[in-house]
Amino acid sequence: MIIITGANGQLGRAIVENLLTLVPTEQISVSVQNPEKARDLEQRGVRVRRGDFDDAESLAHAFEGASQVLIVSAPRLGEQALRQHRTAIDMAKAAGAQRILYTSQMAANPASPFAPAPDHAATEEALRESGVAFISLRNGYYASSAVPLLGNAIETGEAVAPEDGPVAWTAHDDLARAAAITLTKGELNGITPPLTGTEALDLAGVAEIVSEVTGRPIRRIIVSDDEFRARLIANGSPEAVANMYLGYFAASRQGAFAHVDPTLARLIGRPPMTLRDVVKVTLQMDK
Known part of the structure; x- marks a missing residue:
């Protein structure tokens, strides 16, 4: 039985939908709060x-019969996030899972100024310590975050x-497709290379794409952190x-999200969606 946590969230649900195209339905189980x-x-x-x-008791029941458990990282930070992830890892091990997968982030680093990155790094260490075979999927930065980072630039013309x-x-x-394929074909092990799109763009590049898609000029303005x-x-x-x-912003200046890697394209068997593709979909949904 393949167990997916967080299946009511955007990533978790998409992973389940992809799994449904790859394995019989009776091999899939979801662990959800609601x-x-x-x-x-x-x-x-x-x-x-x-x-x-x-x-923990609810996870023991949710993980019953698990061969693999995919833990979608909790929407928490700091000690709370690590405590929750450790509980999930411990209960997956107790359920007899032969492998644990975790949705990490490409910037995972205990010294990163990006708040989720040390949490991901600590969770990866907890996976190592568990003694269970694991895969930490170091996901690229979500493209759906690009337009929100511009704030109200579409209206004001200034990013x-x-x-x-x-x-x-x-x-x-x-x-999500890469996670589903990894669950079913097992091509990756341990900490993966960054699973990314094919291009790295800064906020000025994002603004240029949004401007082209909307037809509204956007000027990038740099201000101090304070x-x-x-x-x-x-x-x-x-x-x-x-x-x-x-x-x-501090982590991006350090290059934490800049590395482009071919692993994602190889896994899914096609070129990943471009930022332009995602921007078009995002802006269409907002209409």
Whole structure:
């Protein structure tokens, strides 16, 4: 039985949909906090069980019969994230899983200024310590985040942000396909190469694409980190959110998201979606 956690989220659900094209339905089970939101999967023959990273007993039930468990990283930071991931790893091991997969990030690094990166690095260490065969899928930076990083630039014509660096923007759908293929064909082991799109673009490049797609000119304006933080907080962003953004810009300046690797294209058997492709879809959905 292949167990997927977080199957009500964007990435987890896409992984399940891809798995359904690769293996019989009865081999797939999902672990979700709210089973009611996954009833459509249950109606299609997928086993649906409640699983909460803060409730080890629920995971023991959700992971029952597991041959592989794919842990979609929790939307948490710091010690809470690591505690939840360790619980999921421990319960997957206890359930007898022969292999654990984890959705990490290409910037995973204990010293990174990007807040999720040390959490991913610590989780990878917990996977090593588990003694269970594992694959840490080092996903590229989500392309769906590119347009939001521009703020209200489409309306104002100005993309105001600190200095940044290139990012190998990568589509959720491509990463989901790669995860499903890895679960069924087992081509990767341990910590993977970065699973990325084929081009790395900075925010000025993102603005240029959005401008071309919308027909609205956008000018990139660089401000200091302090000025950007002040702008965010003045517009109502919590300090933690402002710090998350600043950590992203600092990490991108260090080149944390810049590496382009062919592994994703090889896994899915086609060129990954470009940022332009994702921008078109994102803006169409926003209409």
